[in-house]
Amino acid sequence: MHPFIKNRVLSPCNMRMKSLIVFIKTNAIITVFVLFSSTVFAQKVVRYDLYVKDTLVHFAGKEKRAIAVNGQIPMPTLTFTEGDTAEIHVHNQLKEETSLHWHGLFLPNKEDGVPNLTQMPIWPNTTHIYRFPIIQNGTHWYHSHSGLQEQIGMYGNFVMLKRPSSPSFRKGIDDLPTLPIVLSEWTNLNPENIHRMLHNANDYPALKKNSVQSYGEAISAGHFKTKMKNEWKRMMAMDVSDVYYEKIFMNGLPSSELKSISGNELKGGDKVRLRISNGGASSYFWLTYAGGKITMVANDGNDVEPVEVDRLIIAVSETYDVIVTIPAEKTAYEFLATTEDRTNSASIYIGNGIKQLKSPLPRLKYFEGMKMMNDMMKMNGELDDMGMAMSLNQMDMNVVMYPEITGDAKPKQDDNDPNRYNANALGDLVTLNYAMLKSPTITALPKEAPVKELYFKLSGNMNRYVWSLDNKVVSEADKILIKKGENVRIVIYNGSMMRHPMHLHGHDFRLLNGQGQNAPLKNIVDIMPMETDTLEFNANVEGDWFFHCHILYHMMSGMGRVFSYENQLPNPLIPNPKLAQRKLFADDRGFHFMAENDFATNGNDGMAMLQNTRWSIGSEWRLGYHDSHGYEVETHIGRYMGKMQWLMPFIGFDWRYRKFGIDEQETNLFGQSNSKDLRSLVTVGVNYTLPLLIVGQAEIYHDGNIRFQLMREDMPITKRLRMSFMLNTDKEYMAGFRYIVNKNMGITSHYDSDMGFGAGITFSY
Amino acid sequence: MAMALMLSISTCFAEIKNAKEETVHIYGNCSICKSAIESAANVKDVVQVEWNKDTKMAVLTYDEKQTNQDEILKRIGLAGYDSDKFRAPDNVYAKLETCCQYERAAKIIAKIEASKAVNLAVEEKVVAPILETKTEGEHLQLKEVFNSYFAVKDALVKTDGTLAATKAVLLLNSINAVKMENLTKEEHSEWMKVMKDLVFDAEHISETKDAGHQRDHFTSLSKNMYSLIKVSKQETPTYYQFCPMANKGKGANWLAKENIVKNPYFGSKMLGCGKTVETIN
Known part of the structure; x- marks a missing residue:
């Protein structure tokens, strides 16, 4: 338990690091990296020590597990100056593996921090050293790339300053008082459970x-x-985002005050630069300011020509640098980050005095x-x-x-x-959009380089929470080979129903947005449904680079690809590439479990299912309380076909036993006699999702009997009331209602042709 | 009666655990304010607020473990009522019932230095005194004319005849302030061609409040502005836009600073009608 977490008082300008961090001000010269640096400055190695540890937090009414680094959430802000060498010692004190990815940085591939791709995971109770030269400047951030750790605290600001002598130094922007802000969300649910629930609709x-x-x-x-x-x-009903969050944070707090920066008190007329990173796992945020317009000066760590807007949306993992002005004396102005679904927000009040509020965004x-x-x-x-x-x-x-x-x-x-x-x-x-971004410098790629064109269609299936590129998840696709020196041009069309922030590791790309030679440099492009965007980059750093949707739960479902340079040297940190690949693929191959059982007056009615991207293994049962009601179990193993996954052929096994049916029907609609009293049969069939989300099922048993069935489950009647029905050619039918009490419990009533009327309580997982 | 009231209050309060009581000043006028303030603040079993319209003081009773004074005052602020800690958003205050529009403490507007590196296209600059522009590089002196033109256009986008008329007066002023000897050769010869027509149209727009009549003159005004801006170098691009339905179906053009169509001939009736036909750099 960390008392520091529980009663953190963060004065916003002093959120950096605690005593554990040691700066080593040596002038060590690392000759290998001198090549990258065109400056004459002596190379300075800046060292940070990061201790990753389990912790308990009390953010939203309950004590929950989180991960703190150096005793804090978010992780400490790491600050470097262009030309430094970063040396970051990561001490894993968790009971599980971890990793840290430096988002948006140009670095050697083995320092990129993607477990099982650019390095093996950092095992518990070991230390891993990341060391790389800082060859760029701008607002970036860093986060865990292991599992769902990013959701529970492993995100932090990563700022690389320009040298004041740099030709790109902009007076009036780069010399303003500055605050780095990392946005994030908190949920009391275990993220593994969220991931499972998303897959089970x-x-x-x-x-x-x-x-x-x-x-x-x-x-x-x-x-x-x-x-x-x-x-x-x-x-199914759609929302602009999938996950419900109890709290939204700016630098770990739902509400905070910025009264002074570096000891200078803020007053009317002052301008403040905010370096904002979206470290949220799945939330986009609207940024608005009570003190008037926002001037946006950089995006994804790259300078852009200043643009004045009323608001902007920051996609998951993007960064924006904005300048806000304090328009009046003795007033603090609310800077507001609101989730795209508008259910929650975080604020920071900039200035001293009465707090001028900003109207919240109205409900969708x-x-x-x-x-x-x-x-x-x-x-x-x-x-x-x-x-x-x-x-x-x-x-x-x-x-x-x-x-x-x-x-x-x-x-x-x-x-x-x-x-x-x-x-x-x-x-x-x-409202800001990408067409308004213009780089202050010419960003054109080398003209003589050969061009490789790639086309991707973002694909997805909301009902089953399958997210992919060209209907293939990471484990189903080959690496995409590119050659060092060529210009890679990627055209992406979003054919899915949700927006996706696509992130490329290790490179900035030009987003072709009508600004010609001054196209902005980015490393994330947010693509809304039906949009087509074109981006291009020069392939200049060897390695295996991940290209993926940065919504954590989409990435873990397999929405990505790996770009791999042809004929590159093996990565010394991946001693066994086959093992690493198998572990990487395991992320989207995993099965998600769900189960429910209705304890009703007339029997038990339930199901259990294991599903992954393509496969479904499920069992349904109806168990009466005595022999005359009967006992019945149907087990199916099926594979979802096609992009929409409406079709699922399956094989299965049916077993049932009953002494006397209430329903005396012993032949089906086709006159075939039917073995309701004692049956154990192998079956082959298909499920097909029909309009109105009715699942049609046709199957043939090994004794030649045929059965057709129509079923609709969980039809939303009111906010909490769901209706289901089923009928089939064995002249069986069922209809019922369920009232949802909480996420694991419901009250049900139903009528079943085998077991009659019943009422009960359903537990679901 | 008083007894009953007492009882009901005490039962209300009895439900708030870890109760803390504070008295704060909240701006407001009447009993409508009272119910608005209290309903914005109250949360069952957690917060109970009593506001007195005579003293403007509110008694906050709340569960210390679940909430705090700031959260309560913020909710009241978002409902439109200032306190000593929070100031309501102006748009929410403006929507309050007239009787609730209490007198607000005035803000002291800060002096903001225009930073040169940050190129802000601030609205205020449009109506900035014309004299100032002279010191700023003389080749840009037509800028004020264009900016005044954009202000007229924006007024017509809103179909606000009164505003368009006042903006047209500013346009006239800026036309008269142009010193021809400071114009470039190309600008000068074009200026001679269009100046009279510019004055004519601007005068007519300034003399009426009828947006329909103003729009007739805006058609030719825009045409002349276009030929002027073509020969004049400006810092930011201008967009020449066209709506085929304006001018009684004959079509008409206008100039805009943003590459976004906001139609000055129809306003909200057909705000998005039209397209950019030329980008003038």
């Missing part, structure tokens, strides 16, 4: 966020047809979003952009859900207005 987060979008809510909002059409197109109009999705979704599951060539976040389909842009009521919009999704054209607010 659990709607508990929607319940917490009040975004279930049930039929009842649809009717009262006058959107019954919208909901019907949505389910007809086989979509979910049914307008649903209607928009209906229009975009074709019956076959492909998206249709209706002729709008979308890119660079300029058109945001979600504006239909933003009351501050499209009004509180239903919008009276002209469906042919070419700007109907353009927030900047519709409202008075100026």
Whole structure:
């Protein structure tokens, strides 16, 4: 237990490091790295020692496990100056493996910190030393790349300063008082459990966020047809984000004050530069400021020409440098980071005096979003952009859900207005988009280099939480070979229904955004559904570099690729490449378990299932309390086919025993006699998801009997009430309701043709 | 009656554990304010607030372990009511009932140095005194003319005839302030061609509050501004935009500073109608 965590008082300017950190001010010259440095400065080695340790925190009403580094969350801010050599000693005091990735940095591949790809994991009770020259400047951050550790505390600011003598030093920007801020979220749920629940389409987060979008809510909002059409197109209710968070943090605090920087008290008229990194695992944040416009001066650690905006959205893992002004004396102005779903926010008050508040962003109009999705979704599951060539976040389909842009009521919009999704054209607010980013320097790639073109389609399946590139997850795809020296151009189209922040390790790419030679340099590009973006980079550092969606749960589901340089030297930190690859692939090959059982008056009704990207192993049972009600277990092993995974062929085994049926039916609809009283049969069949999310099942047993079945589960009637029904050609039927009490418990009532009427309590995992 | 009240209060308070009581000043006027303040602040079993409209003082009773004074005052602030710690957002204050619009403590506006490195296109600059521009590099003296033009355009985007008229007066001033001897050769010859028409259209826009009539003149004003900006070097690009439906279906152009269509001929009726036809650097 760390008392420091529990009553942290952070004065914002002194959030750096605790006594454990030792600066070694040697002038050691590392000749290997002198090559990279064109300066005449003596090389300074800056050393940090990081102690990674389990801890208990009390962030949101309950004591929960977290990981603290040097006793703090977030991890300490690491500061370097361009030209330094970084030496970071990571002491793993956890009971599990770890790693640290330096996000957005140019470094030798073996220092990149991706376990099982660029190094083996840092085992418990061992120390790993990262050492690399700092050959760039800007706002970056660092985080664990192991499992889901990033969610529970392993994120921190990583700042690389310019030398004042550098030609890129900008007066009025680089000399302003500065605060690095890392944004993050906190959930009381274990992230492993969140990951499992996402894969099982659990709607508990929607319940917490009040975004279930049930039929009842649809009717009262006058959107019954919208909901019907949505389910007809086989979509489940969508939200702009998947996970519910109890708290949002800026540097580990939901609310904090910035009254002085480096001992100088802030006063009216002062400008402050905020170096903001989004260290959230899955949340995008809107940034707004009570003191007026925000001037954005850098993105992903690279300078851009200043742009003045009212607000911007920061994608997961992006960084933005912004300048804010304190417009009045004796006032502190609220700088607000609000989650994209608008359920939560964190604030920092900049200045001294009465706190000027900023209006929170209003709640999303979910049914307008649903209607928009209906229009975009074709019956076959492909998206249709209706002729709008979308890119660079300029058109945001979600504006239909933003009351501050499209009004509180239903919008009276002209469906042919070419700007109907353009927030900047519709409202008075100026929202940043990628087309507004312009590099102050020419970023063109070497002209003579050969060009390699790659095309990726981001693909996904919300219902089963499968996220991939070209419908292949990391473990299903080969490494992408590139040659040192060539220019790699990547065109990415997002054919999935969620936005994805795609991150490339070890390189900055140019985002082709209409700024010609001054295209901005980035290492994350956020791609909204139906957008196409083009990026390019010069392949100049050998190694195996990860390219992946930075939403933690998407990455762990396999949404990524590895870029690998041809004919490169083996990585000394990967002694056994085959073993490393198997361990890397294990991340998205894992099975997710779910189970539920209804303890009802007429019997037990339940299921247990193991699923991964493609496979499903499931068992359903109906167990009566006495022989006449019968006992029945059906087990299926199936494989999901196609991108939408609507089709699942399976093989299975049925076993049942019953003495006297209430239902005396002994032949099925086809006149085949049927073995309800004692059956143990092998079966082959298919599941197919029909419109309205009804699962049709056709199967044939080894005795020649055929069975067709229709089933719909968990149809949302109200926020907490779910309905299910089933009927089949064995003349069996079932209908029931479930009222959700909490994430593991429900109250049920149902009527079953075998077991009659029953009521009970369902426990689910 | 008093007894009953006492009882009900004491039962309310009885439910708040670890109770802490504080008295703070909250701005407001009437009984509408009272219910708005209290309903924004109260949380069942956690927070109970009683505001007195005569003394403007509120008694906060809350569970110390679950919340704090700042959280409560922030909620009250977001409902539109200032306290000594928090100032409500201006847009929320503006939406309060008229009787609730209490007198607010004035802010002392800070002097903000215009930083040269940060190139801020601040709205205020549009109406900045014209005299100042002379010291700033003379080749840029047409900038004020263009900026005043953009201000007229923005007023027409909002279909605000009154505002357009006042902006047109500023436009006239900036046209009159141009010193022809400081113009480049190309600018000078173009200026001679269009100056009279610019004055004519600007005068007409300034003399009426009817946005429809103003828009007729804005068509030719825009055309002349376009030919002027083509020969004049500006720091930032300007976008020449076109809407085929304006000018009674004949189509009309305008200039904009942003590459975003905001139609000055229709305003909110068809804000997004049009496209950029040329980028002038």
